[in-house]
Amino acid sequence: MRHIISILMENEAGALSRVAGLFSARGYNIESLSVAPTEDESLSRLTLVTRGSEEIIEQITKQLNKLVDVVKLLDLTEGPHIEREMMLIKVKAGTASQREEIKRLADIFRGNIIDVTDTTFTIELTGDVQKLDAFIETIKQTDIIETVRSGVTGISRGAKALTL
Amino acid sequence: MELTGAEIISRFLKDEGVEHLFGYPGGAVLHIYDALYQQDAVKHVLVRHEQAATHAADAYARSTGKPGVVLVTSGPGATNAVTGIATAYMDSIPLVVITGQVNSTLIGNDAFQEVDSVGITRPCVKHNFLVKDVNDLALTLKKAFYIATTGRPGPVVVDIPKDVTAERTRYVYPKKVTMRSYNPVVKGHSGQIKKAVNMMLSAKRPIIYSGGGVVQGDAAKSLTDLAHQFGFPVTNTSMGLGGFPASDNQFLGMLGMHGTYEANMSISHCDLLIAIGARFDDRVTGKIEKFAPGARIIHIDIDPASISKNVKVDVPIVGDVNAVLKVMLGQLKEAGRSPDGEALAKWWQQIEQWRAKECLKYDKSSPLVKPQNVIETLHKVTKGNAFVTSDVGQHQMWAAQYYGFDKPRRWINSGGLGTMGFGLPAAMGVQFAHPKAQVACITGEGSIQMNIQELSTCLQYNLPLKILCLNNGYLGMVRQWQEFFYEERYSHSYMESLPDFVKLAEAYGHVGMQIEKPEDVEGAIKEAFKLKDRLVFMNFLTDPKENVYPMVPAGAGLDEMILI
Numbered sequence: 262m263r264h265i266i267s268i269l270m271e272n273e274a275g276a277l278s279r280v281a282g283l284f285s286a287r288g289y290n291i292e293s294l295s296v297a298p299t300e301d302e303s304l305s306r307l308t309l310v311t312r313g314s315e316e317i318i319e320q321i322t323k324q325l326n327k328l329v330d331v332v333k334l335l336d337l338t339e340g341p342h343i344e345r346e347m348m349l350i351k352v353k354a355g356t357a358s359q360r361e362e363i364k365r366l367a368d369i370f371r372g373n374i375i376d377v378t379d380t381t382f383t384i385e386l387t388g389d390v391q392k393l394d395a396f397i398e399t400i401k402q403t404d405i406i407e408t409v410r411s412g413v414t415g416i417s418r419g420a421k422a423l424t425l
Numbered sequence: 426m427e428l429t430g431a432e433i434i435s436r437f438l439k440d441e442g443v444e445h446l447f448g449y450p451g452g453a454v455l456h457i458y459d460a461l462y463q464q465d466a467v468k469h470v471l472v473r474h475e476q477a478a479t480h481a482a483d484a485y486a487r488s489t490g491k492p493g494v495v496l497v498t499s500g501p502g503a504t505n506a507v508t509g510i511a512t513a514y515m516d517s518i519p520l521v522v523i524t525g526q527v528n529s530t531l532i533g534n535d536a537f538q539e540v541d542s543v544g545i546t547r548p549c550v551k552h553n554f555l556v557k558d559v560n561d562l563a564l565t566l567k568k569a570f571y572i573a574t575t576g577r578p579g580p581v582v583v584d585i586p587k588d589v590t591a592e593r594t595r596y597v598y599p600k601k602v603t604m605r606s607y608n609p610v611v612k613g614h615s616g617q618i619k620k621a622v623n624m625m626l627s628a629k630r631p632i633i634y635s636g637g638g639v640v641q642g643d644a645a646k647s648l649t650d651l652a653h654q655f656g657f658p659v660t661n662t663s664m665g666l667g668g669f670p671a672s673d674n675q676f677l678g679m680l681g682m683h684g685t686y687e688a689n690m691s692i693s694h695c696d697l698l699i700a701i702g703a704r705f706d707d708r709v710t711g712k713i714e715k716f717a718p719g720a721r722i723i724h725i726d727i728d729p730a731s732i733s734k735n736v737k738v739d740v741p742i743v744g745d746v747n748a749v750l751k752v753m754l755g756q757l758k759e760a761g762r763s764p765d766g767e768a769l770a771k772w773w774q775q776i777e778q779w780r781a782k783e784c785l786k787y788d789k790s791s792p793l794v795k796p797q798n799v800i801e802t803l804h805k806v807t808k809g810n811a812f813v814t815s816d817v818g819q820h821q822m823w824a825a826q827y828y829g830f831d832k833p834r835r836w837i838n839s840g841g842l843g844t845m846g847f848g849l850p851a852a853m854g855v856q857f858a859h860p861k862a863q864v865a866c867i868t869g870e871g872s873i874q875m876n877i878q879e880l881s882t883c884l885q886y887n888l889p890l891k892i893l894c895l896n897n898g899y900l901g902m903v904r905q906w907q908e909f910f911y912e913e914r915y916s917h918s919y920m921e922s923l924p925d926f927v928k929l930a931e932a933y934g935h936v937g938m939q940i941e942k943p944e945d946v947e948g949a950i951k952e953a954f955k956l957k958d959r960l961v962f963m964n965f966l967t968d969p970k971e972n973v974y975p976m977v978p979a980g981a982g983l984d985e986m987i988l989i
């Protein structure tokens with residue numbers, strides 16, 4: 262099962278490497294990882310996506326909780342939640358028909374074209390993983406020059422929150 | 426008044442109540458050594474290798490319950506300390522290791538004697554710190570002691586750049602520290618405890634399996650009370666020995682790879698397993714699917730991550746082991762019920778049949794010195810009161826099987842990491858903590874050579890250790906596996922050109938003895954202990970082909986033991 266684990270941790274040098282080190286030392290996999298400070302600068306919020314059986318996920322959350330820098334964590338996938346990832350994708354757009362087609366697709370996916378040259382478009386797209394994957398599927402592989410994804414972030418629905 | 430960082434370290438250690446500091450100087454810690462020179466509250470012990478400093482401090486902690494403290498220099502000083510830090514980490518021993526670091530302006534420049542100590546030690550510490558500002562120094566040291574000693578204890582490294590030890594600031598001893606990200610659970614959940622007590626009251630074939638958590642958590646008395654009140658059999662892990670008196674009839678001995686027949690069979694047939702301060706290590710469980718297959722499991726541990734890590738448990742109880750056991754005892758009283766006496770009597774009958782196999786018997790008429798006999802004789806001569814440290818190998822298992830520890834904190838060994846070279850420095854740490862006590866180090870001719878240089882430290886501080894080297898001429902434990910599982914291809918397990926240990930001991934200024942015949946064993950040990958103020962190195966030439974029995978082969982179930 263895929264899980265999104267959201268972690269509130271001390272914004273200190275080395276905290277991120279403790280999390281990453283834990284995953285490599287114990288052989289857990291990380292599908293994606295994103296991290297940035299919160300409105301309270303002493304805290305960072307880290308979101309990681311991992312896969313494993315219930316037993317493994319239980320171990321992962323326990324081991325993460327054991328890290329001294331981890332203040333609190335929440336497995337977002339245990340409740341209703343919203344998940345978002347941002348992608349920037351640069352594609353070939355040299356011919357009129359290519360340009361037309363890509364613009365149409367970007368509109369369908371509610372993407373924004375944020376940079377234009379004679380030969381390329383760069384599109385910004387936000388959504389859950391499936392949506393970003395679907396967009397990549399839709400664009401011809403040969404047209405893609407470069408993609409960059411932010412990694413998943415997420416938040417609980419409703420009043421529930423991961424705060425101090 | 427303003428103090429330098431170095432003075433703050435030395436003052437802090439005094440204020441924290443640290444009596445002994447094990448260390449080795451070098452460039453990055455010279456300011457600290459200068460500050461130590463100008464005080465006498467904290468006694469510094471100069472070892473001969475940084476690994477020994479960590480083992481000595483570790484054993485100091487194991488034998489007292491107080492944290493061990495280490496000071497080493499940057500670079501090679503820190504890397505030499507890593508084995509000892511990892512050893513303490515695996516056995517959850519409270520240790521604070523101060524490592525010097527190059528000037529903070531040079532960090533990252535591949536400066537002379539620079540290593541990333543925080544990075545290198547990260548996977549084998551409970552936590553670590555790099556102190557960049559002298560104003561943070563005292564509080565960081567306080568946090569280090571707090572983290573090392575609370576919850577599930579463990580080593581904490583504090584890396585301090587040299588310039589920080591020269592800068593000045595006001596010093597106030599931080600009496601207390603709170604950390605929003607670190608709040609270990611102490612009290613167990615009373616509902617869970619009640620469930621556990623009810624299960625224990627109706628159990629038909631129960632067994633208590635206790636580990637290092639009982640020893641380190643000072644819960645031996647509570648465990649003993651509980652076991653007596655319920656009348657349940659008790660088995661210990663190697664780390665747990667002494668947590669329940671070995672001479673008690675309810676004690677079944679150690680379990681696991683070299684556990685007794687009765688302990689392993691009881692585990693295999695029990696209907697209720699009560700795991701207390703133990704972590705279901707693979708050396709204990711054997712093949713995990715075959716471990717206590719018919720049992721419901723109660724697991725009491727301070728570390729939630731230990732619970733259901735290897736084995737799914739039915740009743741998890743997270744909390745300080747001693748606190749939980751006390752609540753259990755209280756609830757048992759309140760319940761006003763007693764355990765199922767009839768079922769227990771039947772269970773004990775079965776256990777006695779397993780016990781009658783006498784799985785630890787060995788050939789007492791052999792013309793060769795039997796290692797088991799050396800340990801039994803040591804027990805006899807010291808009346809079971811010695812602190813016994815060991816190295817790693819066959820001798821370690823024999824010590825665990827044959828010494829019979831009645832008290833906690835007396836059996837000091839590297840259980841989790843299995844670090845050869847632990848025994849001698851560990852004995853030093855114990856002797857510093859208990860200057861009047863009898864301290865014996867049981868070792869092999871392989872292990873002792875991994876930290877033999879510490880004989881020099883022992884002379885400097887007049888440590889009257891008794892070293893019992895069970896010299897079988899082989900890396901015995903390796904040889905045993907090669908005999909059993911590699912068709913006797915003894916690849917590199919034979920030690921040629923051993924030193925003359927008697928002369929070596931003498932060269933270091935100690936007493937050496939060589940014992941070659943069984944009839945000389947007792948006399949030699951007695952004589953050694955009579956030399957109250959001398960270190961005695963006893964070189965026992967033992968049966969080279971003796972094996973440790975019983976043995977559960979790797980990957981087998983506990984009931985599939987190889988017996989003698």
Ligand SMILES: Cc1ncc(C[n+]2csc(CCOP(=O)(O)OP(=O)(O)O)c2C)c(N)n1
Pocket residue numbers: 816817818819820821843844845846868869870871872873895897899900901902903
């Ligand atoms: C530092 C280290 N290296 C290697 C090993 C692997 N090892 C485990 S037991 C053993 C043999 C120990 O020989 P000795 O000290 O002579 O004890 P004996 O088994 O003969 O009693 C070895 C090499 C280890 N535990 N630690």
